[in-house]
Amino acid sequence: MAHNHADHNHEHREDLTRNQGLVLETLNAADAPLSAYDILDRLRAEGLRAPLQVYRALEKLVDAGLAHRLESLNAFVCCANAEQHARTGGTAAFAICENCRRVDEFADEVVEARLADWAREHGFTPTRTTIELRGRCRECGTA
Amino acid sequence: MAHNHADHNHEHREDLTRNQGLVLETLNAADAPLSAYDILDRLRAEGLRAPLQVYRALEKLVDAGLAHRLESLNAFVCCANAEQHARTGGTAAFAICENCRRVDEFADEVVEARLADWAREHGFTPTRTTIELRGRCRECGTA
DNA sequence: TGGCATGGTGTTATGCTATAACGTAATGCT
DNA sequence: AGCATTACGTTATAGCATAACACCATGCCA
Numbered sequence: 059m060a061h062n063h064a065d066h067n068h069e070h071r072e073d074l075t076r077n078q079g080l081v082l083e084t085l086n087a088a089d090a091p092l093s094a095y096d097i098l099d100r101l102r103a104e105g106l107r108a109p110l111q112v113y114r115a116l117e118k119l120v121d122a123g124l125a126h127r128l129e130s131l132n133a134f135v136c137c138a139n140a141e142q143h144a145r146t147g148g149t150a151a152f153a154i155c156e157n158c159r160r161v162d163e164f165a166d167e168v169v170e171a172r173l174a175d176w177a178r179e180h181g182f183t184p185t186r187t188t189i190e191l192r193g194r195c196r197e198c199g200t201a
Numbered sequence: 202m203a204h205n206h207a208d209h210n211h212e213h214r215e216d217l218t219r220n221q222g223l224v225l226e227t228l229n230a231a232d233a234p235l236s237a238y239d240i241l242d243r244l245r246a247e248g249l250r251a252p253l254q255v256y257r258a259l260e261k262l263v264d265a266g267l268a269h270r271l272e273s274l275n276a277f278v279c280c281a282n283a284e285q286h287a288r289t290g291g292t293a294a295f296a297i298c299e300n301c302r303r304v305d306e307f308a309d310e311v312v313e314a315r316l317a318d319w320a321r322e323h324g325f326t327p328t329r330t331t332i333e334l335r336g337r338c339r340e341c342g343t344a
Numbered sequence: 345t346g347g348c349a350t351g352g353t354g355t356t357a358t359g360c361t362a363t364a365a366c367g368t369a370a371t372g373c374t
Numbered sequence: 375a376g377c378a379t380t381a382c383g384t385t386a387t388a389g390c391a392t393a394a395c396a397c398c399a400t401g402c403c404a
Binding site: 129130151153155156162164166168169172173176177180181182183184185186187188189190191192193194195196200 | 272273294296298299305307309311312315316319320323324325326327328329330331332333334335336337338339343
Binding site for chain 1: 380390
């Protein structure tokens, strides 16, 4: 799996420290967003004891584009497509089902372009963009 | 100002309870987002004592479209244009300056349409949408 | 008129989310 | 060797949010 990438400025899996790797694996194995404390609970067996250990790992993972923070949930997911993110630097959007908790990550160039337009026109320099839809996924229906 | 509006389904200022009115006034008077605890501190003189009093008022105000919650800050602002919101039901977007903390609320029909398209195509039924740009406003420059 | 549902209020207690501040250890560079 | 950088581990604390209970006003309608 992709050892040949010399021109990326982001970290990759093989660069991760033990704690970072554990946290990323935990997110990967989950089928729903996890809070930092959820993660901590799942990693006590591995020796983790304090929230900070998790938060520090999460910070690195998020910076590296390997995980995302869902602001409206105070929770984290692993990135659906880290390679793409690293390349395009694009903004991720999330559809979050409030019934089954599953999260669908997507990107929309038009949305990104419009927001970038607004920012330019208003002299705003964005550093981080959050787009989150809360609702019900197809499986969970409209009820 | 504007007592003639019979066909709105949302509450308006004159329908608010004392606590709700106090909280809305506080948000209105602020030039930056306030956390629930910020609001509580500013209303102790009015007799408020517990976080829940503020949270309950905030819930009503947000439901009524008179205030917004900023997910990435865990804080609240008063709505820049409640009338428009009530009419269009539109999604608000926010540009949040990380230097001066000021918030600019705006709406973009194209963004809304694109997100609605995505949702329809994926069978997702959104109930609430969050769009927040973090960065630096014109006044605070690009530094 | 009484009964009841609804919804706002006030209070205490508690739980969840996040970071400050400290010291230690490993690494890499010059 | 000396120094900068970065991760780590721990304790304590700060900040955000809600559960559970009791009380009271209103409005409805039997």
